[in-house]
Amino acid sequence: MRPCQSSSTSRQATSLITRYYTKYSVQLDTNKDTHTMASNDRPVKNASGRYDNVDFRKAAGYEHAPIKCAYNRRDVLLFANAIGCQKEELHFLYELHPNFAAFPTFPINLAFKQTDQDVFDFIARTVTGHVPGCPPFDAQRSVDGERGIEILRPIPVSSDGLDLEVRSKVIGVYDKGGAMILEAEQLLVDKKTNTAYTKMTSTAFGIGQGGYNGPRGPTKPVVKAPERAPDAVHIIKTTPEAALLYRLCGDYNPLHADEAFGQRAGFKGSILQGLGTWNIAAHGLLQKLGGSDPSRFRAYGARFKSVVYPGDTLETRMWVVKSGGGVDDVVFETIVKDDGRVALSNGYAKILQAKPKM
CATH class of the missing domain: 3.10.129.10 (Hotdog Thioesterase)
Structure with a gap:
């Protein structure tokens, strides 16, 4: 990212x-x-x-x-x-x-x-x-x-x-x-x-590590959001302590704890982990479209786009673009609501549809 x-x-x-x-x-x-x-x-x-x-x-x-x-x-x-x-x-x-x-x-x-x-x-x-x-x-x-x-x-x-x-x-x-x-x-x-x-x-x-005339690789499709209102939106205001809490999950990089360290790296201060943002968005999708049921969450991914700071408000917009075979195909993007910059792009998920109640 x-x-x-x-x-x-x-x-x-x-x-x-x-x-x-x-x-x-x-x-x-x-x-x-x-x-x-x-x-x-x-x-x-x-x-x-x-x-x-x-x-x-x-x-x-x-x-x-x-x-x-x-x-x-x-x-x-x-x-x-x-x-x-x-x-x-x-x-x-x-x-x-x-x-x-x-x-x-x-x-x-x-x-x-x-x-x-x-x-x-x-x-x-x-x-x-x-x-x-x-x-x-x-x-x-x-x-x-x-x-x-x-x-x-x-x-x-x-x-x-x-x-x-x-x-x-x-x-x-x-x-x-x-x-x-x-x-x-x-x-x-x-x-x-x-x-x-x-x-x-x-x-x-x-x-700076290319330039050896190697294969350029496949072109990945761009996941585009539909030109309509999202089917669901998840908004969360992260706390100033968000990166300090997430680092306890195993990401002990000082960039996420030390304000001076972050400033020396060219940022305003310490920053939220990219995978922190990625997982916050995953939670938003499962909560809004999957009833918070972990058994319905089958696949998920996104591209890192820009930095997020602890305290930023994250807005994840999601669209169900295809339904069939008991599965909803979802595309999403996560923006920083404070200024509109895109944090995650090319977002996708596969979420099982809820089973009808007997």
Whole structure:
């Protein structure tokens, strides 16, 4: 997610901005890779600082080492509070509720949190591994493009008794001239049974890391909102403490806590996590169109567009564009109501229709 700024401010802050936005794109690459690459798969840096032997096509299908994950009911409760679940949604907020459930997008943070139950050095953890045919992905010059999640089966309220891991593989690496685009897919799997719970997708932009005449990749369709009033609107005024609360879900980047740190990065101060905004919007969709029923939430995703500050009012506008087979296809956008800037674009969701009451 890249913030909208004046060109002069942007130039001055580029190195800091790109460094501290990498968390959204590289967290799944942190462990040692599963196999050793052949020497002819590893590009070699030349005297100019560029790389020889680059072939992005070799990257497709490459699998990173799995990331072990674990969580408890308290983590599930904390996440629900952080994304704005309300008292009338007590099944997300109270562990003794007869229908207690994890919010469906909860797994998106597990690759950050891993197995930790304490704070950790977030910056030290964001280290990328090598990908065949590609120069080292410079985490200090990358930004997140978009995130998506597909719910394959209900998310357990804790990992007790499970051996969970996130398995990440490269879908493709593309060359846009000025940028290298890395698309990845992640599965949350119980290693004991090989049961997959969610499939997650991510797109990262490596700024200044393209220009190797690699494949440009497929053109993604633009999700356009209908030219009519939305079918539902969710409005939430975030609190000044919103980023401080959400960071306890596993995103301990100082950019979301330290005002001076945020200012040095070219912002007005500390900023809300991109995935914080993303999950707040997910909650709005499920609440307004899915009756806050986690079993109805099947798929969701959006593109990061601009920065959000704690205290901003977020307005998510949603349209049901297709209904069939018991499923509503939804498109949405999230804006900052205070000034109209778009925070999330290309938003989509699949929500099961309510079953008729007998």
